[in-house]
Amino acid sequence: MVDGLDADAYDALVTAAETYRAALVVRLAGEAGLRTEEITRVAPRHLHEAESGAGARLLAVPAAEDREREDGDGAPPADIDERIDRETVVPASLAADLDRYATSEGLGADDPYVDVSPRRVQMIVRETAARAANRTDAAPEERVTPSALRKTFARRHLVDRDVDPRAVRDAGGWESLGTLDPYLDPLDGEALAAALAVDAGADADATVGRTGTTVLPGFEALTESGPSDPVAAVAAGLTEADRWTEAWFARRAVGGERVEIAATAGVDRATLAERDVSARGPWQDAIADEAPVSTDGRQETGGRPAVAVPAAYEGAVHGALCVVAAAADPVDDAETRSLAVLGRCLGRLITADRWRELLHSDAVTEVEFRATDDGAFLARASERLDCRIELASTVDVDDEVSRAYLSVDGAGPQEFATVVEEVRGVSDFRVIETREDGCSASVRLAGGSLVRALIDHGATVRDASAADGRVRVVADFPEGTNVRPVADGLRDRFAGVRLASKESVARSPRTESALRDGIADRFTDRQWAALSAAYHGGYFDWPRGSTAEEVADAMDVSSPTFHNHLRKAQRALLDGVFEEDGDRASREDGRIVGADE
Numbered sequence: 001m002v003d004g005l006d007a008d009a010y011d012a013l014v015t016a017a018e019t020y021r022a023a024l025v026v027r028l029a030g031e032a033g034l035r036t037e038e039i040t041r042v043a044p045r046h047l048h049e050a051e052s053g054a055g056a057r058l059l060a061v062p063a064a065e066d067r068e069r070e071d072g073d074g075a076p077p078a079d080i081d082e083r084i085d086r087e088t089v090v091p092a093s094l095a096a097d098l099d100r101y102a103t104s105e106g107l108g109a110d111d112p113y114v115d116v117s118p119r120r121v122q123m124i125v126r127e128t129a130a131r132a133a134n135r136t137d138a139a140p141e142e143r144v145t146p147s148a149l150r151k152t153f154a155r156r157h158l159v160d161r162d163v164d165p166r167a168v169r170d171a172g173g174w175e176s177l178g179t180l181d182p183y184l185d186p187l188d189g190e191a192l193a194a195a196l197a198v199d200a201g202a203d204a205d206a207t208v209g210r211t212g213t214t215v216l217p218g219f220e221a222l223t224e225s226g227p228s229d230p231v232a233a234v235a236a237g238l239t240e241a242d243r244w245t246e247a248w249f250a251r252r253a254v255g256g257e258r259v260e261i262a263a264t265a266g267v268d269r270a271t272l273a274e275r276d277v278s279a280r281g282p283w284q285d286a287i288a289d290e291a292p293v294s295t296d297g298r299q300e301t302g303g304r305p306a307v308a309v310p311a312a313y314e315g316a317v318h319g320a321l322c323v324v325a326a327a328a329d330p331v332d333d334a335e336t337r338s339l340a341v342l343g344r345c346l347g348r349l350i351t352a353d354r355w356r357e358l359l360h361s362d363a364v365t366e367v368e369f370r371a372t373d374d375g376a377f378l379a380r381a382s383e384r385l386d387c388r389i390e391l392a393s394t395v396d397v398d399d400e401v402s403r404a405y406l407s408v409d410g411a412g413p414q415e416f417a418t419v420v421e422e423v424r425g426v427s428d429f430r431v432i433e434t435r436e437d438g439c440s441a442s443v444r445l446a447g448g449s450l451v452r453a454l455i456d457h458g459a460t461v462r463d464a465s466a467a468d469g470r471v472r473v474v475a476d477f478p479e480g481t482n483v484r485p486v487a488d489g490l491r492d493r494f495a496g497v498r499l500a501s502k503e504s505v506a507r508s509p510r511t512e513s514a515l516r517d518g519i520a521d522r523f524t525d526r527q528w529a530a531l532s533a534a535y536h537g538g539y540f541d542w543p544r545g546s547t548a549e550e551v552a553d554a555m556d557v558s559s560p561t562f563h564n565h566l567r568k569a570q571r572a573l574l575d576g577v578f579e580e581d582g583d584r585a586s587r588e589d590g591r592i593v594g595a596d597e
Helices: 007-015 020-030 092-104 118-133 146-160 165-172 177-183 189-196 204-225 230-238 269-275 282-289 333-360 377-385 413-421 450-456 483-493 514-522 525-536 548-554 559-578
Strands: 047-049 057-062 084-090 244-252 259-265 293-295 306-313 316-325 363-371 388-396 401-409 426-435 438-446 460-467 470-478 497-506
Touching: 007 020, 007 118, 020 092, 020 118, 020 146, 047 092, 084 092, 084 165, 118 146, 146 165, 165 177, 204 230, 204 333, 230 244, 230 259, 230 316, 230 333, 244 282, 244 483, 259 269, 259 282, 259 316, 282 293, 282 306, 282 316, 306 333, 316 333, 363 450, 363 483, 377 388, 377 413, 377 460, 377 470, 388 450, 388 525, 401 525, 413 426, 413 438, 426 548, 450 460, 450 470, 450 483, 483 497, 525 548, 525 559, 548 559
Parallel strands: none
Antiparallel strands: 047 057, 057 084, 244 259, 244 316, 293 306, 306 316, 363 470, 363 497, 388 401, 388 460, 401 438, 426 438, 460 470
16 A cells, blocks of 8 residues: 555644645645645635535636646636636635635635745645654654645545545546555455445345355455465355355356356366356356346256356456355345455456566467458458558547557558548548658547457557458467457457467567666556657657647547646656656755656
């Protein structure tokens, strides 16, 4: 877990503030979750009562102004409406202090509470921390930044107060729920059961107690399995509860119409073979529909109630976790929901294990997929135009839409645009560069892509190209990966895709970059997407292949949002080049860097 300040250290920091303004700086970061630059933008008019009442006060956080829309003196034009990035709840005591400070200082509605530069804000926090360190043993370490105070904000709400992570994400302006993962300690089985076993009605207490005892062992096994076989551990854990007499894990077999049993507990494989569970059962539908499926009793489950839940993560379905009840009592909704969450956790762990294996293995399984379906627009374009197309990069726009950056040799942009217009799910063709023998361009892909699906399955895509009406994609999986189920799933989703070859090869040294490995964890997903889109969109070329507004529009974000993500990504990139050990602390000359992300 990434720690913020504990309660004593934070109180010591606030107490050590030398001025009213310094205390507000610390509290706006630590209790309202504001970033360094945001502290300098909020004013009295941004603080207002929540419409729902209950005495809550909300602070509207203004977005960074687009530099290209500012007047010559650096201020935004008066006729441009202010953009609000988000709202955050302000504790009553902080709201009262803000009101008192505005009154005592005679601030107008538009005057910032903290009218200093972002760098000065960082210095105020550092100076206050140094003062606290000299006063009490409970003080924080001297080197405290607004970023550490935002971590304190996240920790207080997520851990100490058990606030819904979605509310914390929106209040603090984090990119995604995944960004908050480092702030959370892993829950033990008891905590998971208490969090997940909820039901409405008079029998809520009984439902919580029952679910806690029937599904809890599965969560405990998952948290204790570590990098070992989590599938077998979860199955064995579930059968420790009196509720379940059997548990097994089914995954799609070669051909996709049958399943194979990867792990069992409470029943042997011979018995499952006699029941013909490989050919039929609710686990087939759970895998196909990616949703829980229950039954009150079938021949495949020995006539007893059972439920199957998918083990999936980010579109990759690894199989289904199946449990059979020991008695005739049907599986209730609360149990099904808890088992479904257990399946998602299991799917995420399987995916993480695959990524880990790929990162650390000396050898990889190299696979080549080919597609000739006429619906694949790259195949169609390469055949009709007699050209070669290479996929340089794909950038996620949202969960269902990607933008593909292409290099075309042998066809001009107008010819290529004509083909794109005829293909369903492909749109918004944009030319980046025109060459004598081709062009660079980007297109919007709806409904997913083969490359994105492979990445979601834990693969590293090394080459993707199209020529003579055929698409060729080469990807690396961790050594020993069973790629047949992946291939079957891709064939079901993308018509015409087939597995052309598979072989074990030594890991290419080109796949390892010390620079990228050293700074990869500095980027958020959106910062990396902005940097990648800008690079492949020609934003850094001279002359530029795309303007910032064009790249932002291609990503479906505003220009200020794109600039915000890009600037932070560039900063992280340069930090990795110029700073040793990723240290963003102040240098000997007193320079302060590192506005929190």
